[in-house]
Amino acid sequence: xxxxTQLDSQVPVFEEAPVELRxxxxxSVSVYLFWYVQYPNQGLQLLLKYLSxxxxxxxxxxxxxxxxxxxxxxxxxxxxxxxxxxxxxxCAVSDNTDKLIFGTGTRLQVFP
Amino acid sequence: KAGVTQTPRYLxxxxxxxxxxxxxxxxxxxxxxxxxxxxxxxxxxxxxxFSETQRNxxxxxxxxxxxxxxxxxxxxxxxxxxxxxxxxxxxxxxxIAGRTDTQYFGPGTRLTVL
Numbered sequence: 651x652x653x654x655t656q657l658d659s660q661v662p663v664f665e666e667a668p669v670e671l672r673x674x675x676x677x678s679v680s681v682y683l684f685w686y687v688q689y690p691n692q693g694l695q696l697l698l699k700y701l702s703x704x705x706x707x708x709x710x711x712x713x714x715x716x717x718x719x720x721x722x723x724x725x726x727x728x729x730x731x732x733x734x735x736x737x738x739x740x741c742a743v744s745d746n747t748d749k750l751i752f753g754t755g756t757r758l759q760v761f762p
Numbered sequence: 763k764a765g766v767t768q769t770p771r772y773l774x775x776x777x778x779x780x781x782x783x784x785x786x787x788x789x790x791x792x793x794x795x796x797x798x799x800x801x802x803x804x805x806x807x808x809x810x811x812f813s814e815t816q817r818n819x820x821x822x823x824x825x826x827x828x829x830x831x832x833x834x835x836x837x838x839x840x841x842x843x844x845x846x847x848x849x850x851x852x853x854x855x856x857x858i859a860g861r862t863d864t865q866y867f868g869p870g871t872r873l874t875v876l
Contacts, residue, residue: 682861682862686867691869692869693766693852693854693867693868693869693870694805694852694854694867695867696864696865696866699864701862740804740805744861745861746861747818748810748817748818748859748860748861749807749810749818749820750795750807750861750865751807752797752804752805752806753804754804755804755805
């Protein structure tokens with residue numbers, strides 16, 4: 651069975667600093683990978699996804715993630731964070747069972 | 763387009779009672795999935811419905827059930843509530859079933875079991 655590991659439960663960072671949120675997955679079959687963001691008192695919103703093709707995927711608000719098959723990772727990065735990026739970020743994997751399996755989440759706290 | 767709506771937003775029940783949660787997907791979306799979110803277990807998949815049929819199911823006891831209506835609206839029922847059922851229940855809809863389609867989440871129903 652596939653699983654998703656987000657090693658960092660919390661990541662504190664100052665505004666305008668770069669950030670990386672780590673995500674590793676385990677699966678014996680090909681997977682599709684997702685990053686979702688959850689703002690306080692809201693549901694999840696899709697940030698970006700990898701289905702096939704270029705291993706580097708980007709979101710409209712400056713985040714990017716790179717699929718690394720050999721390291722089974724899909725880390726999320728942003729070169730310069732804003733206060734408004736404060737939220738919980740979830741990595742998820744979907745394999746051929748069509749279920750979406752989530753990691754435990756990483757709380758990104760951006761300080762002024 | 764209106765987003766995914768869930769009702770009620772908050773619910774308080776006591777052990778042993780049952781509860782029904784409702785989810786209205788985005789217009790035109792035919793797939794609805796349900797998730798349970800707790801601080802300890804994170805987000806866990808409950809089940810998915812597509813065209814009124816349960817298409818996929820997670821590892822939850824039979825007390826958790828659901829259904830989907832012809833207009834794609836879905837309900838989730840939990841019988842004989844336990845304290846551990848306290849959670850945020852999220853509903854997500856997508857245009858079609860399948861792992862490539864983007865799921866759009868509602869704001870959730872916060873269930874507290876006393």
